[in-house]
Amino acid sequence: MQIESIVTIKKELKHLSKDELLDLCLKLGKFKKENKAFLTYLLFQSDDENAYIESVKTTLDELFEGINSRNYFFMKKTIRKILRQIKIYSKYSSEKSTEVELLLYFCERIEKLRPSIFDNNTLTNLYDRQVAMIEKKISVLHEDLQFDYNQKLESLKGYGY
Template sequence: MSQSTYGLQHIKKELQHLSSAQVADLCIRLARYKKENKELLAYLLFEAHDEQAFLEKAKEESKALFTQLPLHAYHAAKALRKIIKLANKYSKFSGSKTVELELLIYFCDQYLEHADRRTAYKPLRTIFIRQVQKMAAVLQKLPEDLQSDYQDEFNSLLTAADQQLSWFNKNNF
C-alpha cells in the first residue's frame, strides 16, 4: 500500500480546520525530518522580516567560502558549486527575485576577485558563464523600474569580466 500525496490546495484547506496549537505541532514535526525544512522555518520565523540583514548574512557566508577557495581547478570548481548551492538555497528561502539577483551579482563579483582567471579548466569557466546567463534571465523577470536599477550593475559586471577574463566575451550577453 503506497502513501497518497495530496496537492497544496487540499493541504491548505485541511490546515485551516486545525487549531493553531495543532498547526504548530505539525510544523515542529515537519522540521525534525529535514535540515532544509528546519532552516526554512527558522528563516520564516526569525529572518523574513528583515530581508536586507538576511542578504548581508548570506553574502558574508559566501565571502568566507570564497576566501577559502582552493587553488587546484578541480577542487575550486567543487567549492564554487557549493557556494552556488548555498546561494540558491537562500534565494529559494526568500522567494524574492531581487534577493536572487543580488546574490548572483555578488557571486560573480567574488568569482572575479578570487577565482583563477587564467585557468583552462572548462568547468570553472562554465560555472561563471551559467551564473551570468541566470542573472540575465532573472533580470528580465523583474519589473521595469527594478530592471533599470540592476541593468547598470549587470553591464559593469560584464565589462569587468570582459577585461579580466581572456575567455569571456561580453558581447555574447
C-alpha cells in the first residue's frame, strides 16, 4: 500500500461530507490509542495549554509514584517509560514551550527520587542528556521565555554532584 501525501489527503477530505468526516475521525480514534489521545487533546484541551500541562504533570506524578525504587534496573525501565510518555504528550501540542515545561518537570521530579539517580551512571547520563536537550529547545523560544526557563534550568544543572 502506498501512503499518500498530506496534500493529496487534504484534497480528498475536502470532497467528503460532514458525516463522512465524522465517521473517519471516529474510525481513526478507534484504530490506535495514540490517535484517540490526540483527538482528545484537539477537541478538549488544545484551547487551554496550561490546563493541559497540569493534567500531564498529574499523570507524570502518578507514574513517578509507581516507580519501583528497590533497584536501579527497575528504576531505569520506569524512568524511560515516563520519558516516552513525555515525548508523546509533547508531540500533541503545537507549542514548543510545552515540551520544555514537561522536561523541566521531569528533571525536577527525577532529582527527588530516592535512592538518588546520581549514584547510577546510566541514570545520571540520562538526566544529563535531558538537561542538554532542554538547553537546545530553550534556545529556539522567545527571549522572555528563554530567560524564565534558563533560570529553572540553572537550578537543575550540577544537582547531585
